[in-house]
Ligand code: ADP
């Protein structure tokens with residue numbers, strides 16, 4: 226099964242991607258996380274991507290396509306993949322359709338006001354875990370500013386600055402939102418409110434994916 230999770234910054238799609246991945250036993254692929262890893266390790270792709278990511282701009286489609294293709298070569302995706310943060314442009318979507326068949330697209334929606342608050346509370350660890358200091362739920366670190374998983378100090382994402390956030394929301398509005406109509410036409414779009422508890426959103430997604438029998 227191949228799924229796409231789509232939604233504005235801070236909608237919680239990364240969190241849902243992780244939950245779905247555990248439940249369906251299909252790996253999640255976060256494009257942003259792939260880029261952050263390339264940048265951390267100062268690879269050739271990382272060096273090209275760094276200024277775009279820092280400014281909250283999309284890395285050019287050719288490079289994103291290349292990175293995606295390289296990642297999808299891994300055997301771990303042979304049963305399927307849950308895309309988080311890909312595709313974000315019409316071109317990326319066409320590229321993806323040439324590679325594999327998408328079963329459903331899950332749109333997690335949230336209002337702009339909620340977005341800004343969430344992003345300002347978001348912290349990450351180099352190990353890939355993400356946290357939210359304002360969250361009432363599992364996203365809050367057990368100890369202030371320390372990663373639950375590895376004990377390292379949490380950092381704010383370099384692109385969670387007001388300027389880069391504005392830029393990312395603009396790109397979302399202009400480039401990613403137009404894809405909704407396309408998925409809707411294909412009858413693949415599932416829309417769920419991201420302004421509910423994590424657990425509730427997750428259940429709503431499972432229900433929509435027709436896993437009715439397996440949740441209590
Ligand atoms: P967010 O969804 O909050 O913007 P991500 O972690 O998904 O955060 O992405 C962070 C950054 O990584 C983006 O602002 C962009 O620079 C780069 N990136 C991620 N996905 C893509 C993509 N599909 N195409 C181009 N650039 C991307």
Ligand code: ZN
Pocket residue numbers: 350351352353354372373374375376377
């Ligand atoms: Zn960590």
